Amino acid sequence: MCPKKNSQQTRQQQVFKYLGLSFQMFAVIGLGTALGWYIQQKSQMKFPVWLLLFCFLSIVLAFYQLYISMKNDENQE
Numbered sequence: 001m002c003p004k005k006n007s008q009q010t011r012q013q014q015v016f017k018y019l020g021l022s023f024q025m026f027a028v029i030g031l032g033t034a035l036g037w038y039i040q041q042k043s044q045m046k047f048p049v050w051l052l053l054f055c056f057l058s059i060v061l062a063f064y065q066l067y068i069s070m071k072n073d074e075n076q077e
Contacts, residue, residue, distance in 0.1 A: 021069060025062040032058020 036054025043050060 021066060025066060028062040028065065029055070029058045032061070 033051070033055045036048075036051040036058075039050040039054070040048050
């Protein structure tokens with residue numbers, strides 16, 4: 001009975017951890033895109049260079065954070 005309860009708790013912890021990571025990724029990508037949009041509006045360029053640059057950089061940063069987090073999880077196990 002105890003191992004089943006512990007596995008359920010572990011599963012819930014993993015769900016909340018990855019749910020938190022998904023919100024973190026959403027926030028990083030959203031803030032990066034918003035910053036790119038703001039700089040793009042201030043520069044008044046026709047082609048959205050800053051918006052694309054900050055959008056792609058924030059996506060790379062978010063996936064890098066995910067990679068580091070998963071690497072740390074692998075080392076803990």
